[in-house]
Amino acid sequence: MELLQINLADLFQIEKPLAELILRAVALYLGILLLLRIVPRRTGGELATMDLLFVLLISEAATHSLGGYSTVTEGFVVILTLLALNYVINSLSYYFPAIEKLVSYPPLLVVKDGKLLRRNMRREFLTEEELMEHLRREGIADIREVKSAHVEADGHISFISKNGDR
Structure with missing residues (x-):
């Protein structure tokens, strides 16, 4: 019978500081973006660098929310942070050509x-x-x-x- 008992409060409780989760996501996002900017563009395959980075980090965050983090909510916080970062970087690169040059390769x-x-x-x-x-x-x-x-x-x-x- 213990297999069917689920403590929802423990499942969704945030155990790590919220700021730490957000800071980790930001550091990881920007760090991998910088590293991907160094490698040749053909390394990314068919996805644009930003798309590859986004998919990679979302899948990593989702994986941690299933077992790496203590709660599902912590995984959602990281995923939400990554979604927000991706939106902000894409928006900034649209409005500011200098940002676009930083995150994308020219032909x-x-x-x-x-x-x-x-x-x-x-x-x-x-x-x-x-x-x-x-x-x-x-x-x-x-x-x-x-x-x-x-x-x-x-x-x-x-x-x-x-x-x-x-």
């Missing part, structure tokens, strides 16, 4: 007028074979057909052909 030119920009490719660890694979996926057979190619903030590569059909 990086890797092909200009049919010529590979190897220095920029090296910054993203993009090999010529990988670039050619992306070209083929876009139906472009020859690099000389490309006016420009950029590695975008989310890691995708966009192409503009010389004849303007892409």
Whole structure:
């Protein structure tokens, strides 16, 4: 019968100081955002850096609310803090271009007028074979057909052909 007895007060009681929970979430969010800004943009896969960070932290906070924290409420406090931070950072980056530059990568030119920009490719660890694979996926057979190619903030590569059909 003890298995069916649930003490709801203990389940939702906050045991750690509220300010500590919020400060931990803020520090973790900003710390991981800074670290992700250092790694090449193609590391994040198909998600933009902010999206990847947000999903990672929400899942981590949810995991802790199931067992790492003492109560479900503590997990909700951290998740709510992360939601608020994500909203504030996205809002600030919309209204203030300087914030956008801090949290997002600008497009990086890797092909200009049919010529590979190897220095920029090296910054993203993009090999010529990988670039050619992306070209083929876009139906472009020859690099000389490309006016420009950029590695975008989310890691995708966009192409503009010389004849303007892409």
